[in-house]
Amino acid sequence: MNNIPKGFPSNFLWGGAVAANQIEGAYNVDGKGLSVADINEYVDGIPLEKKSNTELTTDYIKEAITSEDRIFPKRWGIDFYHTYKEDLKLLRELGLKTFRTSINWARIFPNGDEAQPNEAGLKFYDDLIDEILANGMEPMITLSHYEMPLHLTTAYKGWYSREVIDFFVRFSKVVIDRYHKKVKYWIIINQINLIAYESFNHLGIAEDVVDDLDSAKYQGVHNEMVACGLVTKYAKNLNKDLQIGMMLCGGPAYPATCRPEDVFATVRRNQMEYFFADVLLRGYYPGYAFRYFHDNNITVEFGEGDEEALKNTADFMSFSYYYTRIFDEESMKNKTGAYRNSDLPANPWGWTIDPTGLRTLLNLFYDRYQCPIYITENGIGYHDTLEEDESIHDSYRIDYFRAHIEQMKEAIKDGVDLRGYYAWGPIDIISCSSSEMSKRYGFIYVDQDDFGNGSEKRLRKDSFYWMQKVIASNGENLD
Template sequence: MQTKTWQLPDNFIIGAALSAWQSEGWSGKKEHQDSYLDLWYKNNKHVWHDGYGPAVATNFRNRYKEDIGYMKEIGLTHFRTSINWSRFLTDYENAVVDEEYAAYISDMIDELQAAGIEPMLCLEHYEVPAVLFEQYGGWASKHVLELFLKYTEKVLERLGDRVKHWFTFNEPIVPQTRMYLDAIRYPFEQNTKKWMQWNYHKALATAHVVKLFKEMGLKEKTGAEIGVILNPEVTYARSTAAHDQEAARIYDLFFNRVFLDPSIKGEYPEELLDLLKKHDIMFESTKQERLIIRENTVDTVGLNLYFPNRVKARTSAWNEDIPFHPERYFDPFALPGKKMNPYRGWEIYPTIMYDMGMRMKEEYGNIKWFIAENGMGVENEPRFKNKEGIIEDDYRIDFISSHLKWLLQAIHEGSNCQGYMLWAFTDNVSPMNAFKNRYGLVEIDLENNRNRALKKSAHWYKSLIETGRFEAEDEEIYK
């Protein structure tokens, strides 16, 4: 198959992402400043690959100037990360700022901007303080929501005049899905109603932050925007048959529209609310809260897209004696002959970029959006080093190219996509998988003081940013 040269639109963002907890390490952290992730790691260190976790991570906290130097060398225009809520404050009830950590965040922003890199900051990337999780049940509690707003106000008071890209949450559905729906992460409790309450409180928190943003006049003062970063799974039915289509529709309600709709449209799908009531998992809410959601939708949305989700109608009866789970309505479907990333166990299907782009255009008012994460994790990358010691990660270059190609087709057809952020800037710690699968443009050498080195993909990414052009297979795409 022949290749073709593709051209990015003017002013298209090309950047990379990395969260606080996955990079900073614990240097300077006070004893009581654990996040939920720190708590989980301390309680279940053995389930993290080779025992690596957030304790050291990539040591970004002490090496951020070095790392920003690599960002500048690559030519990143934007860098997305998070502020660690559990570390930004010393007193969560009264929102007392940890001046040492706040100074680090301020210095990091200065360093980024001096390098010509726009910071994009997320207020919570799984980093709910452990003490709030233990005392109040985390996001099950309205009090925790109130404390999050106090924290947010402190952050915006200090940094709101310097940063133009703000986000409430990264993948707000993920922690509670792992904890309370599938019960595969600490504290391993299957509680679907609690799962739904966490979902609701995070959607409500986003609306409250949007309201605060308006009240502070940040958009008028600086042109700043407030959004949320979601991870909708582009869901395909096994077949065109009604039963399979229904399975895909219900999956979409529970896992995608549960955040897309309140964040962008200001309301929940009535079909979803009916199902929550039917199965006695309806979240507790007030009319005033629902009004806040309706009147405070986001300016922009980041979407993390890695793989497609495929489902089919259930082929066995659901056991009504066990707690409700959305899987009552569907089974996973493995597409025969699918292309796979064998290391992560995820299907590679770049068409998700186009299909999601068209959905944002047609179902969500063509809101301004961007790819907040997309990337490929590969195990044992040192085996791909050449004689100069550079990891030749052509598979990553091919992955990015094929996804960008489909994204450009969506833009060509009118989808309001503003950019692409690669996960990740460097190799980093992931939940449980730790450093097993590597995602970075920059290698982190765990055997050699976590020294850094650019991979082949970093040089390719630099060329992409400088020229706005890339090569990809000229396969048939939607017209």
């Protein structure tokens, strides 16, 4: 009997994804407090590979808060806070069936530890979600996407402090209570495994307030996972039809050689990337994680009730996919991390292009978890050229998406229960890692430079019209 699917399901969700901190701007409007993203600095002239805020100190935080001449582009984003109606109309024209964004925690609880939410912040999301629905798109909402109130990093120690569990659960309950009748799909923590490259943006732990940063990171993410369990339980009790998801940053590593030592080192490396999904989808810590903590002198303390909270598992898995890396025994011994595969092409930022890796990962994840999967970020950053006639010819982006969509279709034929695909940054936004505007992902060009200068005019790229045809044909027309 032949049960191989012929293509994408008829109800497949073609979508686009953004983060509030990279798109909204209006960082000090309507009572919003500072978030960790509001001190992500853009520094012109430093090498591309160095443009990343990974670890920040308390001195940096204090200086950033008071600075009057440094550049923090996420404070202005692309002014989506004021342009969302026009932007959502363009995304409807593109054909999106669903739109993923986050709710900025610091807009709802400006300091994070207040007893009552900021009603003006909630009013903005009332209007935004209504507008998403009015444009025929299913909203998918992320509760935590690098928008922790900055106060929680200075008065506390970010997610390292157990008090933050209660603060986040309070925030989540307010939001879910408000929108559970309008929003079906939820992701609690964005890319929860991304603690090496985004430990401050993600966990809010300044590197100089803890004695052992590695242990602090794993304690912080443990506290996050406990919070996920508590929020999942609350949401399902409120409305059993809500779909609560978890999300990984999904860049697997391949063994650099076929030496058994390199193969096994890569298995161990990948295990600790999947660890977070193992907990959130299976409900308990796997044995290999305890071995890793022991071998690396990492301490994670469980609080009373933590094990019970973790049993409230997610309904679906989601992940971002941008690139793959390679790994070997020496990388494990020296703790240097996975590195670029020079056999693969890459964009100017060194992010390798590996469409087959997406099919590989979809198969690995579905084999491992046997639950619905959504690709909640995929895309590529390039420098786009605005021509004199205001056209943008981005055939390189079309080639990238074509190749990845082809591999998604193959994975569905493999039996993977893939239900949705969210292109990252369907409209140009501020880069997460480097805070630059010139690293563009969108199908829609925003006339704005790295310093916030420009007309802010929205222009359709060639890829806009191509993706429009892809979605209209449910993934069949890739020409």
